[in-house]
Amino acid sequence: MSSTLRSRRRRDSVSSSEVPASRKNPASRDLVVDFIRVSCMFAVVAVHLLMMEISVDQSGIGISNPLTSLSWFAQGTWFGQVMPLFFVVGGFASLTSWRSLRRRGGDAGDYLRNRVLRLVRPAVALYAFLTIALWSATAAGVPSGLLAVIAAGAGVQLWFLAAYLICQAMVPTMAKLHEAAPYRTVAALAACAVVVDVLRLGLERNPWGFDSNPIGLLNMVFVWGLLQQLGFFYADGFFDRFARWKLVVAAAGCYLVMIPLTYGGPYPVDMLTSQNPPMFPLILVGLAHTLLVKAMYPQLLRCVQLGWLQKVMFLVGSRAMTIYLWHLPLIIAVFGIALVLRVPFPQPASTEWWLSRPVFYVAAWALVLLVSAPLVRLELASTALALGADRPAMWRIATATVLAIIPPFVVMRWALDVGNATWGLVLLVVAVALVTGKVPDRTWKRPVIVERTGTAA
Template identity: 45%
Template sequence: MTKRIDPTITRDVSAISSLDLSKRDLTIDLARVFSLLLVVVVHLLFVGVGRDADGGLVVSRPLEEQPWFAAATWAGQIMPLFFVVGGFASLIAWRGTVRRGGSAADYVKTRVLRLAQPTLPLFVFYVVVIGATTLLAFAPELVAQVVEGAGSPLWFIAAYCLCQALMPAMARLHERAPALTPAVLFGGVIVVDAARYSSGVTQVGYLNMVFVWLLVQQIGFWYADGWFARRTRWQLIVVAATCYAALVPLSTVGPYNTDMLVNLNPPTLPLVLLGLAQACLLCLFRPALAKVMSTRAARAIVFGVGTRLMTIYLWHLPVIIIIAGLGLLIPGADPEPASPAWWWSRIIVYLLVLGILFALSLGVGRWEKPRVLGPTPSVGVVALAAALTFVPTFLVIEYFLDLWLAVAGAASLWVAILVLRRWPRRAGSVG
């Protein structure tokens, strides 16, 4: 009897085989996947669901309650590295677009679609879930708390959309003024942080979504151009050690928090230092990581996860929360959060989460790869689509997710996708 082969696995293997690995830095792919899987671990340890003395549901954050948590975030705050490797990959992709005769609008159109398309199903999911619980009047305070946490990763879509929309301009600035550009961005980070902490107005700090993340993206540009590779091992160690050492006075005497997750939104100077240190460490470990990626097993895992990055990132928290809730219905499956049994059970739950996300990717994962149905529209339309992708995800940071924001976000993303994918063809255009 012939055994049937899963077509999804066949497609993944075919995709791996068709890649020109001779011109690809596989350690960047590994770093991206590692960063994402670590984010899932951290969020899994953040979610504790139990019952109080009266039998009511209580949502806690066991990881954050540990005395060593703040110190651990100096290593566990991995999002700067994600923007470093994103800057590396984006610069390579932009230069490829230019070589093929593409425009800035061509590049931004594709990148916005890759963010908007997989995010739309999540917003629709939240509309259904929040709408249903609202109609049923089911524990509104608990639902609000859960939805607030579940929607928190959407900040990344806003920040990355901003970086991708400005990518062509920042790449040109990098080519013309590779030293002056990060210097100006660094000055912007300092000015915004100074204004925020001196005024006490936290919202001022959101201006650093521009300066901090574009500066960390520039570090990725420098990595792509080989600046880090040209440094000696000891130079990289000194730079990384200096960055971490600088965090000590900044977070103890200075205004910044010792918890690097607190420094994330609004983004602050410590994230820039972490990004530079993490780029140095990535370069230091590059030979060892390259050996890992020389194996077929490692490449299969990395590319298997890599083709599902957005699905895993966007859906992992809803899946974690649903599993935690269902665990309450199964006798013995809901150990007390932060108890030894709870910590050990996270290993099994983590594997379960990844398995469910893989199954989920077979459906919603198709939204990760945009199928362009027409030519690139005008710069103004592409800019509008980028704004429609940025605004709802940014508003989640400031106002947290609720029913009306979920509805507005779904509508906004749908319009962004519609104008980019189904724009009427120009007269005489081909393909």
């Protein structure tokens, strides 16, 4: 069998897993998981909108976070911090996709290549836009202080891309560990998360001025990885074994454990503060949310049967990464349009401010859906290899994964600016190029004519 034919058959068998499951077999999907994923997206946009407010006075334009001034905000994050649940449902989808790929003859290289393309291609478009916008604003003479605040705000969400790529790189290995020793794997991840927190918090007040945050970054593997592992348990039906009252009691237990850890312990009460780098209480939040979802599963299942809701779920779910990456820059754009139109900005956190938020929320979503319509093609584009192309070597896929993680990781640590937007774009483009696949040379060559000589009979 020729190498081209083998490559073609391999491509066909592996890339068939990229066809959305809803188109192949709608019954194979857990619509409740899709609903939770989309609900998290609506919650993230709402929280980010509420955490940003523009004020205009004689001193100029100011940007503030009204939510942090609310007395109940920190406690509210125990329920409103949805990113742990996002990693849980991501783990469900990842294990399902990995097992499907394995049944079709794919391996870790195929899985990681698909993930890099799915996640990085939409990010390339965002980085290109941010690079052009920031260079243009700099050239136009926008005050550096204001531009720095705007740029930082436009890149806040990029931490998730770095964290999710790290977790996706772990899926093949963690899936094997889950099959071999699921409970020991979770216990080991939890123990490592606690050790990292102990080291980080222990060194936080050291007399040498040592920055302990880099130690906490190890929990991007242990905390987010453990939450992804809970998604593996969800996919295996682990939580279906328990009665509803047990699920509710267990969720309440998670919150009870958090009280001495936060109010009487070393952890902050605000779960957004615990996000970057992530801390152990986020595991309890994610577990509590997962338990509550399973407790309400029958009601949620009836809810997702509504036709209009399924349309909303498909509209948002099919472009989830595009919406997530672009929603903050577009929220900033909405505020910018309001400034140009001289829309009055009420006092942050006032009654008038709260009453005006639904208008801004609808405007932000309208702009997000409008912009995502053409950009979603990057997210939904096939990851199948070109006809006759060979899959890139594993070292190329691994290198591309590392290169893809670096730009959002840097933004998470040091905020977005014109410099890291520019070289970040370059790294992301290189990452995509590395995993695209090389098409064999098909240059036409003139056939060699061999003259045959012989004697007449």
